[in-house]
Amino acid sequence: MKGSALQALARLNERERRLVLLGGAIALLLLIVVVLMPLQASLSAGARRIEHKRDDLSWLQSVAPQLGSLTLTSPAPLRESLVALVDRTARDAAMAKSLVGSQPSGNGGLTVRLEQAPFDSLVTWLSQLSERYGVRAESATLEAGSMPGTVDATLVLRAR
DSSP states (O other), rough: OOHHHHHHHHSOHHHHHHHHHHHHHHHHHHHIIIIIHHHEEEEHHHHHHHHHHHHHHHHHHHHHHHHTOOOOOOOOOSSSOHHHHHHHHHHHHTOOTTTEEEETTTEEEEEEEEEEEEHHHHHHHHHHHHHHHHHEEEEEEEEEEESEEEEEEEEEEOOO
């Protein structure tokens, strides 16, 4: 095949031979620029990602004993009634003006009614009740308030 390609090239006049050689060089250059360089860049990026993942794995393996020795703390038992806790924490969260009523519900639960409560503050308050005091929202009914970003809510809270 090499011989026949050289014979075909030899049969061409000088101008055609230069044109064929120049076309071959341009095709080779395009192959390098369009295929091989992006492929090399992709392989290099993949190798960097793998190295980064190996570093992360090494670090995680080094701190695993420390993480394994951590114990999750559960919230302390309530030292006050659920009604008093809800009232106090609502005041601390600047939601006292939204708290319009609360009444005991079955099995130690408390139904709480809030009006025009800022939604973000409500979510933060419920998170605090859960994390610090072990009080969870057993059910929640939320309706959009008349002011943007506020809700009217009826919550059934229960201590764990």
